């Protein structure tokens with residue numbers, strides 16, 4: 001399973017599934033959630049309404065509608081409250097839940113945004129370390145997922161994920 005890190009707009013990325021950094025209502029919001037809903041069109045929200053929300057750390061899948069991606073995998077990341085409320089474990093669970101759901105739906109290519117590092121204020125370096133660790137840990141058990149791409153919206157985020165990958169490869 002390949003893992004790559006790029007800078008870009010995940011709504012324009014062609015993959016079997018793109019991941020949405022959602023909230024537990026799954027009814028849209030700002031940031032990448034807002035961008036994905038705007039690009040996918042109103043049918044996405046209609047399908048999301050029928051899902052009745054999603055717990056933090058878990059994931060649910062919908063069609064991608066007008067997006068280049070076939071599916072959107074929605075996962076609510078943890079809000080950062082200082083690190084003492086299980087945030088790190090919940091963020092790790094987001095990545096695992098999304099990858100397993102992608103496998104179950106026969107996805108070969110999956111793209112992630114940097115979950116929780118925007119509005120939810122999760123420290124970027126720590127989030128990047130967790131994301132890279134979970135993605136690399138999934139690699140040996142992946143059956144259908146052949147490539148995972150981290151789509152970073154800005155250079156600072158991309159640099160943090162590249163640093164996390166370098167550190168993980170030295171461990």
Ligand code: APR
Nearest residue numbers: 009010021023029030031032033113116117118119120153
């Ligand atoms: N493509 C890729 N990444 C993006 C895009 C985009 N089009 N737009 C924003 N991002 C990046 C942000 O720069 C940040 O690095 O996604 C990362 C996650 O930031 P947020 O979207 O703020 O998500 P998060 O921190 O998980 O907060 C989720 O924000 O939008 C609301 O409804 C959402 O309540 C939820 C909360």
